[in-house]
Amino acid sequence: xxxxxxxxxxxxxxxxxxxxxxxxxxxxxxxxxxxxxxxxxxxxxxxxxxxxxxxxxxxxxxxxxxxxxxxxxxxxxxxxxxxxxxxxxxxxxxxxxxxxxxxxxxxxxxxxxxxxxxxxxxxxxxxxxxxxxxxxxxxxxxxxxxxxxxxxxxxxxxxxxxxxxxxxxxxxxxxxxxxxxxxxxxxxxxxxxxxxxxxxxxxxxxxxxxxxxxxxxxxxxxxxxxxxxxxxxxxxxxxxxxxxxxxxxxxxxxxxxxx
Amino acid sequence: xxxxxxxxxxxxxxxxxxxxxxxxxxxxxxxxxxxxxxxxxxxxxxxxxxxxxxxxxxxxxxxxxxxxxxxxxxxxxxxxxxxxxxxxxxxxxxxxxxxxxxxxxxxxxxxxxxxxxxxxxxxxxxxxxxxxxxxxxxxxxxxxxxxxxxxxxxxxxxxxxxxxxxxxxxxxxxxxxxxxxxxxxxxxxxxxxxxxxxxxxxxxxxxxxxxxxxxxxxxxxxxxxxxxxxxxxxxxxxxxxxxxxxxxxxxxxxxxxxxxxxxxxxxxxxxxxxxxxxxxxxxxxxxxxxxxxxxxxxxxxxxxxxxxxxxxxxxxxxxxxxxxxxxxxxxxxxxxxxxxxxxxxxxxxxxxxxxxxxxxxxxxxxxxxxxxxxxxxxxxxxxxxxxxxxxxxxxxxxxxxxxxxxxxxxxxxxxxxxxxxxxxxxxxxxxxxxxxxxxxxxxxxxxxxxxxxxxxxxxxxxxxxxxxxxxxxxxxxxxxxxxxx
Numbered sequence: 224x225x226x227x228x229x230x231x232x233x234x235x236x237x238x239x240x241x242x243x244x245x246x247x248x249x250x251x252x253x254x255x256x257x258x259x260x261x262x263x264x265x266x267x268x269x270x271x272x273x274x275x276x277x278x279x280x281x282x283x284x285x286x287x288x289x290x291x292x293x294x295x296x297x298x299x300x301x302x303x304x305x306x307x308x309x310x311x312x313x314x315x316x317x318x319x320x321x322x323x324x325x326x327x328x329x330x331x332x333x334x335x336x337x338x339x340x341x342x343x344x345x346x347x348x349x350x351x352x353x354x355x356x357x358x359x360x361x362x363x364x365x366x367x368x369x370x371x372x373x374x375x376x377x378x379x380x381x382x383x384x385x386x387x388x389x390x391x392x393x394x395x396x397x398x399x400x401x402x403x404x405x406x407x408x409x410x411x412x413x414x415x416x417x418x419x420x421x422x423x424x425x426x427x428x429x430x431x432x433x434x435x436x437x438x439x440x441x442x443x444x445x446x447x448x449x450x451x452x453x454x455x456x457x458x459x460x461x462x463x464x465x466x467x468x469x470x471x472x473x474x475x476x477x478x479x480x481x482x
Numbered sequence: 483x484x485x486x487x488x489x490x491x492x493x494x495x496x497x498x499x500x501x502x503x504x505x506x507x508x509x510x511x512x513x514x515x516x517x518x519x520x521x522x523x524x525x526x527x528x529x530x531x532x533x534x535x536x537x538x539x540x541x542x543x544x545x546x547x548x549x550x551x552x553x554x555x556x557x558x559x560x561x562x563x564x565x566x567x568x569x570x571x572x573x574x575x576x577x578x579x580x581x582x583x584x585x586x587x588x589x590x591x592x593x594x595x596x597x598x599x600x601x602x603x604x605x606x607x608x609x610x611x612x613x614x615x616x617x618x619x620x621x622x623x624x625x626x627x628x629x630x631x632x633x634x635x636x637x638x639x640x641x642x643x644x645x646x647x648x649x650x651x652x653x654x655x656x657x658x659x660x661x662x663x664x665x666x667x668x669x670x671x672x673x674x675x676x677x678x679x680x681x682x683x684x685x686x687x688x689x690x691x692x693x694x695x696x697x698x699x700x701x702x703x704x705x706x707x708x709x710x711x712x713x714x715x716x717x718x719x720x721x722x723x724x725x726x727x728x729x730x731x732x733x734x735x736x737x738x739x740x741x742x743x744x745x746x747x748x749x750x751x752x753x754x755x756x757x758x759x760x761x762x763x764x765x766x767x768x769x770x771x772x773x774x775x776x777x778x779x780x781x782x783x784x785x786x787x788x789x790x791x792x793x794x795x796x797x798x799x800x801x802x803x804x805x806x807x808x809x810x811x812x813x814x815x816x817x818x819x820x821x822x823x824x825x826x827x828x829x830x831x832x833x834x835x836x837x838x839x840x841x842x843x844x845x846x847x848x849x850x851x852x853x854x855x856x857x858x859x860x861x862x863x864x865x866x867x868x869x870x871x872x873x874x875x876x877x878x879x880x881x882x883x884x885x886x887x888x889x890x891x892x893x894x895x896x897x898x899x900x901x902x903x904x905x906x907x908x909x910x911x912x913x914x915x916x917x918x919x920x921x922x923x924x925x926x927x928x929x930x931x932x933x934x935x936x937x938x939x940x941x942x943x944x945x946x947x948x949x950x951x952x953x954x955x956x957x958x959x960x961x962x963x964x965x966x967x
Binding site: 253254258261264269271273275278279280282309313314315316317319321323327328330333337339343344345346347348349350353354357358383386387388389391393403406407409414415 | 530531534537539541544545546547549550608609610611612613614638641642647648649654657658661662665669674675676677680681682683684685686687688689690691692693694696704729730733737740741742743744745746747748750751753754755756757760763764767826829830831834835897901902903904908909910913915916917919920
């Protein structure tokens with residue numbers, strides 16, 4: 224393999240630039256100043272790739288007019304809703320369902336009020352999604368009864384003929400562990416979510432109280448379930464999605480749709 | 483095998499360098515294996531979308547868990563390993579020195595494969611952070627950072643002991659890859675752990691979204707673009723036996739590309755509640771990106787001037803031409819899709835999937851196959867076991883890509899238009915979402931066909947390499963000669 228380390232720039236003999244003579248003279252400054260100095264080259268690369276990110280990201284932390292709406296009445300997710308949200312992440316729901324109603328007439332007609340920045344305040348991680356294989360879910364709260372969600376997750380085609388969604392029967396059997404939810408709440412507390420009492424007993428009590436309400440509504444539809452099953456946590460989260468926003472924006476929606 | 487090679491320099495005595503080609507072969511093998519696995523998972527999830535029973539009713543085989551496995555496998559396992567294959571092979575030759583530290587090379591290799599195995603186990607279990615292409619849980623994120631730093635130390639160590647004074651353009655692009663991926667990965671992965679497998683990002687809401695798409699778009703930019711442009715700048719001139727068309731153009735488009743790319747992330751959040759100025763910046767810089775992207779495409783294609791007769795007969799060159807052409811097409815399509823009005827139609831539809839795959843299958847995949855076919859005879863010193871299969875692979879892949887992207891364009895336009903269509907009364911013309919879903923089905927089967935053709939080509943390549951390496955190929959004496967002047 225006699226030619227094996229003949230680099231493309233060997234064409235002109237040794238280390239000459241791989242281009243014509245006239246161009247080499249134009250690029251001489253680049254060659255002289257940068258190409259022999261790897262450290263300087265790397266440093267300039269760091270500068271070049273940093274500017275855009277700094278300009279776009281830093282204002283998100285410092286500016287006050289970001290539309291985050293500190294005074295808007297959005298509440299943190301309850302322990303059961305946090306558990307449901309983590310299940311939504313685990314099953315990759317966000318890969319097919321967006322949580323972002325765009326300010327367009329057709330979207331507002333189909334899904335409801337368009338999504339505001341402050342509604343996402345307690346979304347960690349964000350779940351805006353990048354694909355709509357199924358419909359947007361940002362205004363799903365209250366759209367269907369709890370039993371609909373139960374049946375839909377068990378067999379999507381029982382409620383939605385022609386759906387291509389997978390079934391999630393295991394969520395009917397598996398349970399969520401309040402001890403892990405308490406750990407989640409402690410982590411969220413550390414990044415600023417205003418939870419007061421994240422002790423295990425309190426978290427369990429809160430989950431049981433909210434879950435029992437869903438169990439009762441399911442029972443009224445003839446479905447038997449337990450407060451600590453995954454499906455109950457999932458329903459709690461879905462019935463919460465976009466609820467705070469809806470409450471605030473319902474009065475304004477008439478004017479909003481006029482554009 | 484460690485090849486010792488001599489430099490052909492006019493008027494100077496040959497310099498003998500003992501290159502580490504063992505590490506190149508290891509990354510090469512990993513590339514082929516993971517490439518087939520990643521594409522196979524892609525075909526499976528394409529089937530699931532056309533025919534839902536393929537979800538099998540099991541947690542670890544459902545679409546929501548396999549889709550991240552597909553994206554991670556093809557990006558980090560296939561594209562990642564092919565970058566490392568080409569970088570370890572070409573940088574030693576461009577810098578005329580062995581890698582600085584063989585142990586670090588091996589730690590990099592085994593560490594990276596370990597991360598891939600960890601991803602293949604955790605993602606089907608539903609252990610994920612949900613951020614696209616950054617799904618892996620926090621302990622794996624730490625491992626990625628450590629392995630990347632090991633790679634970076636070895637990379638810059640090798641540059642420090644180089645035997646040539648000036649850095650060739652390929653090295654610039656490799657350098658931007660090593661630096662930028664470290665920055666993107668670390669900043670986007672900052673999170674507070676709750677348990678060993680669960681964590682929450684330090685950023686909330688739209689800030690999290692902005693940081694993620696700053697990462698996500700630049701994963702495309704600096705994982706799937708700049709290292710591959712670097713590879714193009716080494717392997718295309720080598721395969722064509724022509725010098726790079728324009729040194730001046732390479733300077734301009736390198737600096738413009740690395741500066742402009744990083745701004746483009748917010749085009750993933752157009753029409754969201756992200757501040758309008760940030761959305762507009764993302765859009766404007768995305769449109770400007772067309773110029774340096776096409777600078778790279780033109781520099782690649784024009785390097786072939788005077789060698790076009792060989793493009794007809796040499797499958798490696800054919801693959802490179804198709805790859806660079808798809809790079810040009812997808813970097814034209816991308817800026818167009820970043821225009822707000824166009825994005826309003828394209829966002830959330832199959833069009834985006836078509837766009838991604840014209841870049842991924844057309845550009846990244848094809849240039850990778852070309853490099854692997856060019857390297858195999860040189861690394862193992864044997865002719866390919868089935869030279870004619872390379873041509874068959876080329877046509878399977880090319881036709882497969884066309885079927886795939888055309889099906890996705892049609893499906894994307896259709897759903898985008900039908901989602902927004904209003905009747906004369908100003909109400910939704912298609913109020914039932916699932917009606918539109920049903921109309922997409924033929925296109926989903928077509929996409930599956932295109933993807934399957936692409937996979938079959940990759941499997942043929944794998945068998946070809948397997949039989950070449952196992953020794954059914956003739957000893958190579960012609961292969962290196964084809965590259966000689």
